[in-house]
Amino acid sequence: MRESAAERHARLLDLVRERGTVRVAELAGLLGVSPVTARRDAEALASRGLLDRVHGQVSWPRATGPGAPAGAPAGGPGAGAGLVLGLLAPSATYYFAEVIRGAHEAAARAGARLVLRISDYRPEEDRARTEGLLAAGAEGVLVAPGWRGPEDRAAYGDWLAGLPVPAVLLERRAEPGSPLDGLDRVSSDHAHGVLLALRHLIGLGHPTPLLVARGDSPTALAVRAGYAEALAVLGLEAPRPVIDSVPAEADPEGFERAVRALYEAVRSGLASAALVHNDVDAIEITQRLAPLGVRVPQDLALIAYDDEVAALADTPLTAVAPPKRQVGRHATELLVERLTGGADEEPASRHVSLLPRLRVRASCGAARPVPPL
Template identity: 40%
Template sequence: MSAGPESERPLLAVDRQQQLLDLIQQRGTVRVAELVTELDVAAATIRRDIAALAADGLVQRVHGGATTARADAVPSESLLETGILGMLVPSLDYYWPGIVRGAEVAARENGLRVVLRGSSYTIDDERPHLTRLLEQGAGAILVSPSPASPHLAETVDQLGDLDVPVVVVERPGLAEPAGRPFEHVHSDHAFGGARATKHLLALGHRRIAFACPPESPTGPAVREGWSRVLDTLDVPTASRIDLSIPQHGSTISETAVDHVVDELLASGSTAALVHADAHAIAIVQRLEDRGFSVPADLSVVAYDDEFASLFSPSLTAVRPARAAIGRAAVELAAARLADPDRPTHRVVVLPTLHVRESSAGPKG
């Protein structure tokens, strides 16, 4: 079969790059989004071609496209010039406000500003939020997609197609599109769970329970750290006191709390690591209602430290460094904006343990 007309053949890389170079020289600046349609190739292919031309000193990369390599060339308004960081978080009333505040402070220090949108852990589709942030001029996206969204894969694909830097926050296990590794910053919650368990172990506890609502996105990592320490004690998995705390939305029923307390007492646990603060407080209050004392009858360590210190007795707690997470996310985005060719960075921030009144050695 004979080959089709010349215009129907796919361009070789060298020919495509020459065509791309010609367009840049003619127009001064080109955008990847426009070239996808004009050259009928994938955005990832165009980005590779721009990178190759930039490596040869023939063009200058800018976010969203490329411009001429002349020192006096003035590109069209780049996303860096907008000074806007779009931020999408899955909650505006728990955990995330601390991250947002840290991001806001770091943005001001870098001459940028944060435009915020809030999703929810139960929302069906987060893509319209991302689109809106881009329409508002976001030059980079800081995002924490909801792991429970039925459209998570489509959201990840959308992020992978963006021509702006993307920093994923607190989602270390998020899958990535081929050829587009995301910058990440996240708390090492497994370290935090292990740190709390080691604290209780050092106090002399050997029956250390873990309690957490089943739908918590943080819970599995905290559980991993707790379990890792129990591995050093040769505690069989079947013998570990791993308790689920049912809840409806943010509400914990008295029946659910009573069930957890019954399990703690029946198991002979002398200590418990509980995620999160509200659950830990509910358990301590129920123990007190039933004539037990913390830490005399049960040591308790909360995970999150949103308001654990305000309770009486003040709760020993693990505190994720929320402000530091927000700051690191902004700094990753700012660094990427300043140097589009820098290697992809991943930042891990360790939580801290704050020892208070609710943990002590076991009785006897």
Template identity: 45%
Template sequence: MREPVELRRQRILAVVESRGAVKVSALADELAVSVVTVRRDVEELARAGRLRRGHGVARPVRDPAGPPAVPAPRGVDPAGDGGAVALVVPERHSYLYETLHGARTVLEEAGIRIALYLAPQSADAERPLVERALADGARGLLIAPRWRSVRSEELDYGWLADTGVPTVLMERRPRPGSTLHALDSVCSDHWYGTHLAVEHLVSLGHRRIVLAARDDSPTARTVRAAFAEIAAAHPGVDDWTVVLSSPDAVPGPGPSGAGPVPGAPSGSRDHVPDLDLAELLRERGATAAVLHGDVDALMLVQRLAGSGVQVPRDCSVVAYDDVVAALGSTPLTAVAPPRAEIGRAAAELLLHRLSGATGALGPVRRTQVLPELKVRGSAQAITPVSPATN
């Protein structure tokens, strides 16, 4: 499906506002479009006063304010030759780029050199990058593996538990009891985020709710499982269902993506049909939907409008991720995981580890940070139907 021009420009704004100055060529790579297209978008956005344009660079109207400076921890020599800290994140992943920005700010303020590695979308992409970083002398590792399927996650457990340097997982929570259970991690509490979405809709009188979500990341799988658990146990929910938000929202073919997709429509994994959300809402008698992630949410809201279903008049919507949810023609109420804070907390934890002679100060930490609900008006209370009079 071709991305609408306005949605693409909203994504450009989101990236620029979250990361500061960004090269036009980098935006083109991240959005998978031509440099000419992005340059034209940047010119139009600059003309509208929504960003500033430089020589091959797009800048926010106002430079983002960074967090307070974090001093270098005791025992860490910023000017020393102890090697860089390696940051490994998936390419073309706006959500995790904000996490990366938070980590980078802390490390740079502490005078720590950073080596950034962008993992391509192919299977098992992170391991060779980590091995290269270690061969180059990296003394610490911050990593957010893509983990598009449970199988690909489990395949990484063995080598990731044996890097030999202080390692902190960002926005990832390994399976309990696995070899990575005792690895430092900082993650959003996505169960709580899903709880916020459901409680908000129930408080507005919605009792029949649909979750349309991806299934190709740890966050997506957690949101799907949490919604099923919360909705099934909630006395205010009469009916609920879970479906895929997009045909490309599955892990993909191959050994690392093998296995059924919970809640997916019928059909092969390679040919998952487009979701007709309007028809599904009619079939279930649903009045509200939780949509993950943001881009899929905006696309689905546009489709609803094309089918004559208006948000929030006919269907209340809560998005999950809040990367671009506020930028739609209908600004979406959204669950906002603390992306930048995850990166900052992970970097601070890594600096704590690096400050020890052995890199192992104190017990392992598994930190969870609570998301917030940003209310913007895409969800409204159900209007009670007056009883008929004779």
């Protein structure tokens, strides 16, 4: 099977972590790829703060800056000095790049070593990859399983509760009462993020915003559930069911159906605003609506969910921004505390929910639409 970019990035990070510093020119031979690929990989990881890149070489980052422990030298030991922490993530790009970055920064500040494995959203491989982290010396693990829906959680989840080391769930929630429900976890409160978006749009004069959302990830499902909760909190009824969104490149016909459904809702006067999960879909939907005569923000007020690339749209998109980097940081700090607490009594498990923010830009200033003649 051909190695994915995420797997190659994980190997590159392993190499640099083990060696401390590697010349970019040497990476191609070490990774078995072309020099151009090695250079691009190094640049991509450095741009996300996972590596330091200076004068043709890459280095494992040192704990510097305002987050470093007071009075400690850069890279000096912290509360977790000498610990090895494992991190399993479904991806090293888009949403989870910031989660990984936060975890890496917190581990570095604590003086711990962070070992990364990527599942590429293959939940059937989560257990083996986590066991690989343990074999690499991980004394505790941060785990974001590659679940896409409840069926994956049911089929590939219970093993986590039997791990021989402390574990913290990242951006995942267990079924109440299940074996996983007793684990520490840190996640974004997506229901709060959806409520922020709907309240903002309603405050601008839009009666009941629509939701356009995917259904292929825990975040997407949480956004959908949060939409129903927010409507209830605000005393509103849904104008119509959620519009199902799919990646345009994977399912062009399904994507076109979503665009047409939103177009008809706007042109019929049913809706003047929408929340779209995620940023990429929001940008592509905006681009597709324009030649149909629906403009953002003139005809449709739009808010994206994720805030990864929303600010880069032609019309910068207002977006809900989950605290991804803080999720990684808080989870790592919790795990380090669990491993180094030294208390006589084992601390209670914690379920930590961090609140997203709404970043207001140009895309949500639409006026009420004019019904067609």
